[in-house]
Amino acid sequence: MxxxxxxxxxxxxxxxxxxxxxxxxxxxxxxxxxxxxxxxxxxxxxxxxxxxxxxxxxxxxxxxxxxxxxxxxxxxxxLELSTVIDNAESEEKACVGDKGKTVTRLCPMGTARIGNKNYEVTAFEGMIDAGTPVEVVHIENNKIYVKVIMPDEAF
Structure with a gap:
């Protein structure tokens, strides 16, 4: 038994x-x-x-x-996950004309801090050293292009 x-x-x-x-x-x-x-x-x-x-x-x-x-x-x-995932983006996006500084060297791609967020950016012309003031000149297919600006134009 x-x-x-x-x-x-x-x-x-x-x-x-x-x-x-x-x-x-x-x-x-x-x-x-x-x-x-x-x-x-x-x-x-x-x-x-x-x-x-x-x-x-x-x-x-x-x-x-x-x-x-x-x-x-x-x-x-x-047993199931009860957290709701919201598909809407609440964070700010970079816009043409926004200014910031490069965090890494752009040759031709790198990171720049624009506003309060780091973005992966592409240099519009040539290579740009880290710490250089930049401005967003073009955005295409979520790719951000920046160019060097003079320090007095930076902020």
Whole structure:
């Protein structure tokens, strides 16, 4: 009788693990169902037919309760991510005419701080050293082009 109880418990645990813990192709679920079937077979083969019938009924009831609980909406709410990801951009974008300073050397691409944010920018002409004041002259396909400005025009 102990083997039957062990097989039933192992089957239920494996099925629960398949539903809630183990993503994949269903090996744990298959082993769980196999364990439950094995408990029924063992009860019929080595115990009385009455014991086999009782074990089968218990397995069916346990599986029904388990599946009803598993497919309730509240069960899945505990497992799913409830954070809402907003697709709208709230950050400021660089505009033509904005001024800033290069953070890295632009040869021809690098980083410039425009406003309060660092952007990947491209030098409009030649190469620009780090720390040089620049101005946005063109934006095309999310690519920002900058040119050198005189320090007195910087800010």
């Amino acid at each position: 102990g083997l039957i109880i062990t097989l039933v418990l192992a089957g239920i645990i494996l099925i629960l693990a398949e539903i809630f813990l183990i993503p994949g192709i269903g090996i744990a679920g298959f082993l769980g169902v196999l364990s439950l079937c094995g408990s029924c077979w063992y009860a019929f083969a080595y115990m009385s037919p009455l014991t086999g019938a009782v074990v089968t009924i218990v397995n069916v009831v346990l599986l029904t309760v388990l599946l009803c609980y598993a497919f309730r909406a509240k069960t899945w709410k505990k």
